[in-house]
Amino acid sequence: MTNFKQFIDAQVPKIENELYHQVGKIEAPEQLKDSMLYSLKAGGKRIRPLFVLAVCEMFNNKQQEAYTIGAAVEMIHTYSLIHDDLPSMDNDDLRRGKPTNHKVYGEALATLAGDALNTLCFGLLARMENVPAEIRLELINLMSIAAGAEGMVGGQVLDMDGESRQLNLAELENVHVNKTGALLRFSIESGAVLSNAEKDQRDALVEYAHHVGLAFQIQDDILDILGTSEQLGKTAGKDIESNKSTYPALLTLEGAGQKLSEHYELALAALSKIQLDTTLLREITEYIVHRNH
Amino acid sequence: MTNFKQFIDAQVPKIENELYHQVGKIEAPEQLKDSMLYSLKAGGKRIRPLFVLAVCEMFNNKQQEAYTIGAAVEMIHTYSLIHDDLPSMDNDDLRRGKPTNHKVYGEALATLAGDALNTLCFGLLARMENVPAEIRLELINLMSIAAGAEGMVGGQVLDMDGESRQLNLAELENVHVNKTGALLRFSIESGAVLSNAEKDQRDALVEYAHHVGLAFQIQDDILDILGTSEQLGKTAGKDIESNKSTYPALLTLEGAGQKLSEHYELALAALSKIQLDTTLLREITEYIVHRNH
Incomplete structure (x- = not known):
C-alpha cells in the first residue's frame, strides 16, 4: 500500500487547505464560520476528496480544481453528518472522537451550519473559472442529484424507515446506494467528468463506485459490531x-x-475494464475493505 | 392596482404548477416528497417568484425559464421557513394558518425536507437547457451567495443574536439585508440576469431590491404588532x-x-432610473408597503 499511503500523506493536507480556505474567505458571522469549520476540522478519512483526486491522477489530470470539487463534496458529507447527529435524528453526542456540532454550538447553529455548507458547495462548483462552463454545470447537476432527495437525503429517509421495521436485502441495498453510495459515486464520477473521460471509462468507474460504495457500507456495519468506540x-x-x-x-x-x-x-x-494504471484505486478499495475505523 | 392583480391571477397558478411539477417528478421516498410538497403547497404570497416574473415582464422577456428560477427561489424560501420553524429555532406550531412541517411530519423528516429543497434548487438552475451556460452559472453563483452563510443563513444567525440582546439600527438593518433581503435581491436581480439587462439597469434594480427588501421587513415587523394571527x-x-x-x-x-x-x-x-415601463414593479412595491398579511 505504499502508493496509497504516500498519496494520502501528500493530498490530505492540500484537501484540508482548500476546505478551510474556502470557508475562511466567506464573509459571514464568526460563530457560523466557527461552527462550519469545527465539523470540517474534526478530521475523518477524507475518502471522498481522495477519490476525486485518485480518479484525476489515473487520468493524469493535474487540474487544481480537483481540490475544489473535493472540498465541495466534503462539505456535503460534513453537513449531512451535522444534521444526522441532531437530537431529532440519530441523537449522537460523539463524532470522530469529539463532541458533535450541536453539543458545542447548540442545535440551531448546528442546523444552520449544515445548511450553509450545503449551499456553499454549489457556489464553489459554479465559481471554478478555469473549468469549461458545461462541465461545471454537469458537476452541479450531478451533485444536486447525488446529495438531494434522489440520493443522499432520500437514502437517509429510507434509513429512518429501517429503524422501525426490518428491511429486506433489496431495501437495505437501496438505502445504502442512496445514503452513502450516491455521494461516493459523485466523488468518483466527478473525477471522470473533470478529466473528460471517455464514455466506457466513465461507465466502468460508475460501476466501480456502486460496488465500492456498498463494500464501504457493509464494512461500516461490521465495524459497528467488531470495533470499539475508541x-x-x-x-x-x-x-x-x-x-x-x-x-x-x-x-x-x-x-x-x-x-x-x-x-x-x-x-x-x-476497474480492470479501464486501460489505465488503476493501482491507486485498487489500493483505496483494499483499504476500505480492511480498515478498522 | 389592476395590473398587479391581473398579473398575480395569471402568474401564481403557473408558478405553482412549475413548483409542484419539479418536485413531483423527482424519484424519492413518498413521505419525503409529501413533506416537501406540504410546505410548498401551504400557500404564501409567492412574492419572490412574482418578482422574477415582474422583472422579466419589464424587459419583455417571455422565457419559460423565469418560472423555473421562480420555483428555485421559492424552494429556498420554503426550506428556510421549515428550518426556522423547528423547535430548536423559532419553535413555531403555525405557519400560513396550518400546522408547521415538523408538527405534521416530525422534526427529522422536516429537517430533511428542508435539506432536499435547498439542494433541488441548484439542480433546477443547472438543468435550464435553453439558457446559456454562463447565465446559468451566474444564477447558481448568485443563489449560493444569497441563500448561504453570506446571505440568508448568515442573517438568520445574526437574527438569533438579536434575541439575546438589543441590536442597534445598523445591526438590525444588517440582519434584514441578509435574512430576507438577500433572497429578495436574488429574485429581482435574477430577472435582470436572465433578460441580459444592461449594467445600469441591473444596478438600479439591485438598489430597488435593497429598499423594497427593507420596506418588506419593516412592514412585517409592524404587522406582527398590528395584525391578528388570523x-x-x-x-x-x-x-x-x-x-x-x-x-x-x-x-x-x-x-x-x-x-x-x-x-x-x-x-x-x-425604479425611476430605468427607462422602461415600471408600472408593475411600482404596484408590487405599493402592495408590499400596504399589505395587511
Whole structure:
C-alpha cells in the first residue's frame, strides 16, 4: 500500500487547505464560520476528496480544481453528518472522537451550519473559472442529484424507515446506494467528468463506485459490531442497540463478510475494464475493505 | 392596482404548477416528497417568484425559464421557513394558518425536507437547457451567495443574536439585508440576469431590491404588532413576547412607519432610473408597503 499511503500523506493536507480556505474567505458571522469549520476540522478519512483526486491522477489530470470539487463534496458529507447527529435524528453526542456540532454550538447553529455548507458547495462548483462552463454545470447537476432527495437525503429517509421495521436485502441495498453510495459515486464520477473521460471509462468507474460504495457500507456495519468506540471515534454497537437494519443483522456477521468480498471482487472487476494504471484505486478499495475505523 | 392583480391571477397558478411539477417528478421516498410538497403547497404570497416574473415582464422577456428560477427561489424560501420553524429555532406550531412541517411530519423528516429543497434548487438552475451556460452559472453563483452563510443563513444567525440582546439600527438593518433581503435581491436581480439587462439597469434594480427588501421587513415587523394571527396565518405578537429586536421596538411604531415610507420612496426613486415601463414593479412595491398579511 505504499502508493496509497504516500498519496494520502501528500493530498490530505492540500484537501484540508482548500476546505478551510474556502470557508475562511466567506464573509459571514464568526460563530457560523466557527461552527462550519469545527465539523470540517474534526478530521475523518477524507475518502471522498481522495477519490476525486485518485480518479484525476489515473487520468493524469493535474487540474487544481480537483481540490475544489473535493472540498465541495466534503462539505456535503460534513453537513449531512451535522444534521444526522441532531437530537431529532440519530441523537449522537460523539463524532470522530469529539463532541458533535450541536453539543458545542447548540442545535440551531448546528442546523444552520449544515445548511450553509450545503449551499456553499454549489457556489464553489459554479465559481471554478478555469473549468469549461458545461462541465461545471454537469458537476452541479450531478451533485444536486447525488446529495438531494434522489440520493443522499432520500437514502437517509429510507434509513429512518429501517429503524422501525426490518428491511429486506433489496431495501437495505437501496438505502445504502442512496445514503452513502450516491455521494461516493459523485466523488468518483466527478473525477471522470473533470478529466473528460471517455464514455466506457466513465461507465466502468460508475460501476466501480456502486460496488465500492456498498463494500464501504457493509464494512461500516461490521465495524459497528467488531470495533470499539475508541477506534471508530463514535459510539460503537449503536446499530444493535437501536435494532437497526444492517447487513450483519440480516445476513449474520459471516454472511455480511461474504457480501463484502463479493462487492470487493466486483469493484476490482470494474476497474480492470479501464486501460489505465488503476493501482491507486485498487489500493483505496483494499483499504476500505480492511480498515478498522 | 389592476395590473398587479391581473398579473398575480395569471402568474401564481403557473408558478405553482412549475413548483409542484419539479418536485413531483423527482424519484424519492413518498413521505419525503409529501413533506416537501406540504410546505410548498401551504400557500404564501409567492412574492419572490412574482418578482422574477415582474422583472422579466419589464424587459419583455417571455422565457419559460423565469418560472423555473421562480420555483428555485421559492424552494429556498420554503426550506428556510421549515428550518426556522423547528423547535430548536423559532419553535413555531403555525405557519400560513396550518400546522408547521415538523408538527405534521416530525422534526427529522422536516429537517430533511428542508435539506432536499435547498439542494433541488441548484439542480433546477443547472438543468435550464435553453439558457446559456454562463447565465446559468451566474444564477447558481448568485443563489449560493444569497441563500448561504453570506446571505440568508448568515442573517438568520445574526437574527438569533438579536434575541439575546438589543441590536442597534445598523445591526438590525444588517440582519434584514441578509435574512430576507438577500433572497429578495436574488429574485429581482435574477430577472435582470436572465433578460441580459444592461449594467445600469441591473444596478438600479439591485438598489430597488435593497429598499423594497427593507420596506418588506419593516412592514412585517409592524404587522406582527398590528395584525391578528388570523390575518397573518402565524402567531401574531411573537416579537414582543420574545423581546426581539425589531424596527418598532427600536424606533417606536411611528418611527418604524416613517422608516418604511423612506425606503418606499427610495425604492421608487431607484425604479425611476430605468427607462422602461415600471408600472408593475411600482404596484408590487405599493402592495408590499400596504399589505395587511
